[in-house]
Amino acid sequence: MSSAHPNPNQAKAEALWRSPPNLKRAYADYSFGQLHYRYTNPAQPKGRPFMLFHQTGSSGRCYEYFTAEMGKDRMAIVVDTPACGASDPIDHAPTIYDFATAMEELIDSLKLKEVDVMGDHTGSRTAVELALRRPQQVRHVVMNAAPIYSKEELESRQNHDQKIHVPGKDGFHVHSRWDNSMRHLGDFSVTLGELEFIEGLRPGPFTYHGHNAAFSYPTKENLPKVDQPVLILHAKDDLWEPTARAEPLIRNGKMVHLPQFGREMLMVNYKEVADVVRPFLDAK
Secondary structure, three states: OOOOOOOHHHHHHHHOOOOOOOOEEEEEEEOOEEEEEEEEOOOOOOOOOEEEEOOOOOOHHHHHHHHHHHOOOOOEEEEOOOOOOOOOOOOOOOOHHHHHHHHHHHHHHOOOOOEEEEEEOHHHHHHHHHHHHOOOOEEEEEEEOOOOOOHHHHHHHHHHHHHHOOOOOOOHHHHHHHHHHHOOOHHHHHHHHHHHHHHHHOOHHHHHHHHHHHHHOOHHHHHHHOOOOEEEEEEOOOOHHHHHOOHHHOOOEEEEEEOOOOOOHHHHOHHHHHHHHHHHHHOO
16 A cells, blocks of 8 residues: 555645754844744855745744755744744834844844845845845845835735734634635645644734734835845735836846746745745855
8 A cells, every 4th residue: 555645735735844954943132032043054054144034924934944945055044023933022013123123133143244134025124124224244135025015005905904913702813814824825725824824823913013014114215225136036926916016126136037936935946946046145
């Protein structure tokens, strides 16, 4: 009798629940408690340290395999944003500026001289802000999605998020989170959606803060100010059209169109994405 899993995608999805062996976990103190992060530390790194900031409603756990893949030849770090994963929350409704400050504190705590940074969705704003603050220390910026919204789109998204994140005894906010986790994940939807769902619930009452921070950050105005090389990954997800508007705003860099990949790209197609990101980081 064959021991092979009847659904190869399901078997792969289940494997992604197990942490990669080269990935470690640690905490660092910051102004509002502790930040939790996962990292690799190869014996003979070839590239500069690489930091990844995740999207709202997630945690570093969902990015373990991409981090481990990037960390084969350099120190790679994926940080749980304040209030997400196992990181302590900030004591007020945070902004992207607060998230960037927290990441600055982590960089200083780890005594990193130079870093390359990458953000996913909300994290992409943090990466931009960090690059503007530390132009000599942050050498490259990668953004997985860089949505530029119209006023009407922004208001619609803000109103939608305010409604679905209000907790109630009927569990509507939980059902909404589940529905969101099931979207855009293809054949891997249930198993990987469960992972995203669980991590998305962990911020509890702080969940909306991440979206509010992202919507309030002036990406359209700040992206053209970044002098460092910028790479925007343009996957076919729910931000496909808004992200396309960011291409003319890149001052130094490029956008790579990846219509063959969706929102699950960093979870499922982590090797292919690493093959795009690594040469960009090592070019200069």
